[in-house]
């Protein structure tokens with residue numbers, strides 16, 4: 001079975017992990033800061049904070065942004081649950097913007113319509129690996145005094161152009177914090193893992209504090225916190241400012257991440273090659289429409305969703321997925337509109353009419369297999385099979 005996505009692990013990755021298992025540090029050791037430095041360097045950010053998964057990265061970013069009871073934040077109606085749940089964790093309320101139908105990225109117009117007095121942040125998702133309209137979204141949100149968290153779970157290694165200059169995801173000036181996921185289906189993997197990137201030293205410190213119990217361990221950070229009788233600051237000393245979490249990433253995982261990073265450019269180039277091949281195969285096919293890559297963007301192509309009017313084919317999406325599965329082709333649906341999930345519907349009373357583009361997109365989307373080790377021959381087989389199934 002060809003899955004819709006899968007990791008690429010080689011001997012070098014395996015050896016990197018074995019080396020750590022033989023070393024003194026399984027966690028809290030040198031591989032963590034090595035991985036963080038490599039991430040910051042690769043993306044052009046000042047700070048990177050490695051955390052246990054992409055959801056933890058979003059949770060930490062939402063807390064560092066200061067979200068809490070009485071605040072509100074906006075995310076895209078089409079994303080994975082975590083993009084919205086991270087807002088809920090803080091006690092803030094979640095609002096959703098509709099998407100731009102050509103890219104399935106969050107729509108600036110819809111963000112403007114959804115903005116309200118108590119809105120404090122936008123969690124902007126780079127859907128399928130294509131950066132969303134960050135300069136304009138960023139300018140709007142900044143003008144309102146808000147914070148941008150870029151959910152870049154799909155887009156590590158992507159870049160975009162703005163006024164003749166190229167900017168990397170994780171290292172541009174419009175996002176206050178950018179989060180990555182290193183789940184096996186994402187572009188590079190740690191098994192599980194995540195990171196927050198930022199250029200802001202205050203936010204970086206907050207993120208580190210929340211990652212590890214809200215606890216300071218370096219003498220420079222101790223404040224005494226009103227405990228004069230404890231003021232013998234020895235090597236054992238630690239001091240808690242607020243209840244944080246254990247969201248750390250292990251050295252085992254960071255070693256895998258470091259080894260994967262060396263292949264990031266290759267992975268993205270191969271994903272882009274395969275996407276270009278799919279594009280060319282679907283170019284003249286009626287009723288199979290890939291998402292558009294805007295001229296200013298260089299997508300990381302985490303996913304390859306196509307839009308199909310299933311009514312026109314006389315088959316349900318489920319029937320198409322089953323037929324593909326029978327010949328060994330996996331496919332997937334990314335994603336069910338988050339506001340229509342029972343939790344969000346019940347809590348906020350959302351209905352489908354509020355997100356017409358998200359609903360239209362959802363009814364038509366189907367993600368085809370895309371990962372670096374997929375061969376050209378397999379991609380041709382997938383494209384031709386899909387075409388045969390929907391228009392026999």
Ligand SMILES: *Cc1c(COP(=O)(O)O)cnc(C)c1O
Nearest residue numbers: 053054055080082153181182183
């Ligand atoms: C995968 C994903 C996440 C969550 O990442 P995990 O590492 O699985 O916790 C968040 N947002 C989006 C858009 C994702 O695709």
